[in-house]
Amino acid sequence: MAVVAVWKCDRDGKMFENKKDAEEHDKMLELAANITSLLETHIDGLDESASEAIGLLLAERREALAKACKGKPSVLLEGPEEGSDNADNVTPLTAQA
Incomplete structure (x- = not known):
C-alpha cells in the first residue's frame, strides 16, 4: 500500500496534492471572507448568501479584477483565466488501488 501525502485547507476542508x-x-x-465582510459592512440589506457569493467570485477572479482596475475593464467580461481554477488541484478522497 502506498502512502500519499495530501494537504487539507483549514477553511473548507478541500484536499490538495501539494502545500x-x-x-x-x-x-x-x-x-x-474579507470581501464578504466589507460588503456586509457597507451595503445595508445585502443578503448574507449573496455577499458570500460575491466575495468568493471576486476573490477567485482577483487577477482579472486587478487588470480591470489598471485600465483593462473588458478583462472582467472574459471567462476565467486558464489555470486560475484550483478545482483541478483538489485531490479526490477515493481509495486508489
Missing part, C-alpha cells in the same frame, strides 16, 4: 496549492486556496478563501 503551495493548499496555501494559495486558503489565502483565496481568506480574501473572499
Whole structure:
C-alpha cells in the first residue's frame, strides 16, 4: 500500500496534492471572507448568501479584477483565466488501488 501525502485547507476542508496549492486556496478563501465582510459592512440589506457569493467570485477572479482596475475593464467580461481554477488541484478522497 502506498502512502500519499495530501494537504487539507483549514477553511473548507478541500484536499490538495501539494502545500503551495493548499496555501494559495486558503489565502483565496481568506480574501473572499474579507470581501464578504466589507460588503456586509457597507451595503445595508445585502443578503448574507449573496455577499458570500460575491466575495468568493471576486476573490477567485482577483487577477482579472486587478487588470480591470489598471485600465483593462473588458478583462472582467472574459471567462476565467486558464489555470486560475484550483478545482483541478483538489485531490479526490477515493481509495486508489
